[in-house]
Amino acid sequence: MDVTSATPPTLAAGAGAGAGPNASRRPAPPAARATPAREHLIEGFLFLCGALSILTTLGILIVLGYETAGFFSEVSFGQFFGDTEWTPLFADKHFGIWALVSGTVLTSAIAITVALPFGLLSAIYLSELAPRQTRRVLKPLMELLAGVPTIVYGFFALSVVTPALQTVIPELAGFNALGAGIVMGVMIIPMISSLSEDALHAVPQSLREAAWGLGGSRLAGIFQVVLPAARSGVAAAITLALSRAIGETMIVAIAAGQQPRFTFDPRVPVETMTAYIVQISMGDVPAGTLEFRTVFAVGAALFLMTFAMNLFAQRLAKKYRRLG
C-alpha cells in the first residue's frame, strides 16, 4: 500500500532528472537536426519506466483476481458478505468478511480522529502563523515522524500507550483497537500536516490580503478564505492518510490483536484485514488450499476499499477544482 502511494512522485522525479543532464549535454540543437535514433531510445526508456509500474499493478491485479475467483468457487458470496464471523482456520469454518472489515474501519477511524485535528491545525500553524524561521525548522522535524519504522510504532503502542491507557480505562485489553488506532493516528499526522501545509501554502497571497483588506482578522481569513481555497488539497491529504491507515499492517498486527470479531468496541482485541494477511502469510498454511486463498479474497476486498476511496477523492478534487 505505502509502496504504491509513494511511487508516482519518485517516478516523476526520476524522469525529470533523466531529461535534465541529457538536454544540457547538447547545447540547443535545432529540432529538425535532433538525432532521431537517440530521441527514440530515450523516449522508449522513459516509456518503459512508466509502463513498469503499470505492468506491476496489472500483474498484482491478475493474481489477485485469479486467486479470489478460486476462493469464490468454494465459498459463496452469501457466506462472505452475509456472515459476521471469520474462522477459516477452525473446524467450523465461517467466512464473514465483516469481522475483519470492522477491525480495519475501527482502527482507521480512531487514527483519523486523532490525526485530523492535530495534522490540520499544525498545517495551519506552519503555513499561516509560524514565523518563517520556525517553519523552516519545524516542518522537516515533523516529517521525521514519517520516517519512524512502523514496527517501532507498533511496539510503542503495545508496551507504552496501552499500559498508559489502562490506568484510565482499567477494562482495556492488552491488545486493543484504541491504542493501535491512536498510535496509527500519530503516524499519519505528518502526512496530513505536510500535504495540507503544501496546499495552504499554495493559496495566493492576494487572497489573504483581500481578506485582511476587508477588515478580517488573521484567523477569520484562514478559516473563511485560505482553508476553503485549499480544500481540494486538504481533502486529498486526508484521503491519502486514510488509505495509509487502512493499509497499515505492522502496528495493528502487533498491538490490536489477532481476534477477528465484529465489533466497534475499541477496548477489545480485534483483527484488521491486513493483520489477518500477515497471520496467514507467516503461519504454516499450505499454499493452494482454501485457507491460503482467503488471503487473496481479503486482499481483494482491501484493494476495493482503498480503490473506492481514491476514486472518491479524485471526484472530490475535480468538483472543487471546477468550483475553484
Next chain:
Amino acid sequence: MNTPAANGRFEVTDLDAWFSKKQVLKHVELALPARRITAIIGPSGCGKSTFIRCLNRMHELVPEARLAGRVLLDGADIYAPGVDPVLLRRRVGMVFQKPNPFPTMSIRDNVLAGLRLTGAYDRGRADSVVETALRGAALWDEVKDRLDEPGVGLSGGQQQRLCIARTLAVEPEVVLMDEPCSALDPIATARIEDLMSELKARYTLVIVTHNMQQAARVSDRTAFFLDGELIEVAETNSLFTSPQDRRTEDYITGKFG
C-alpha cells in the same frame, strides 16, 4: 469631532518606510482631502503602492517591513498604540491590482465576505447589502440573475467591480485602489473610471496608477512620487499643465519612466 461629510481625511507627516534595510519611502508629507480622488503617480518602484499600504496598515504585514512617521485619519494617529489594524481596515478599504474574488465563493458570497469576516453578517440585511453594494459598483444589472454563480466566472472587469462591491459592502470611509485597471482592457477600464467618479460623492478615493492619462481623467489631485520621495502634489489640472518641479515635468512629458 468632524461632521460626517468630512470623514475620511488623511494627513501624513514625515513618513518613512522600509523593506528590511531598503528604504522605500522618505519623509513623505501629504494630505488627502475627504471625498475627493487623489491619484498617486510615478515610475515602477517609486513607492506609490507602499505609500497606500501604509494608509491601511497593510505594509506592516510583509515580513521585515517597518515604518516611521505619523498617519492621521480624521485627526487620529492610526499607528498609535491601542489602534487595532483590523478595525482600521474596515474604515479604509482596498482594491488590488489584480482582481482577486474569493475562488470558492459565489458572487453573492463574495459581496458578503467582508461582513462575514468581520462578524457583522446579518441574514436579514444580506439581500439589501448585496444589491446596494453591487449597484454601487455598477455591476448589479449584469449579475442580478446569477448571484449564486462563482465570482471567478465573471470577466476580468466584472471581477474587479465585484471586488469593489465587496469593499463597499463593509461601508468604509476611504477606498484605496492599487492600480485597479492595470489588468483590464480599455472598455473595462473606462467603466471602472466612471465608477470612481460616482464613488467620490461618498468615499475618499486614493488611486495608484502608472497611467498618467488615467490620473488626468479621474482625479482631483495628483501626487508625483520618485524614488520614495514625494516630489510634487497639486490639483490635477495644474500639475499636468504647469508642473513646478523639473522632474515632474520630465516624467509627465515622457522623458523617463
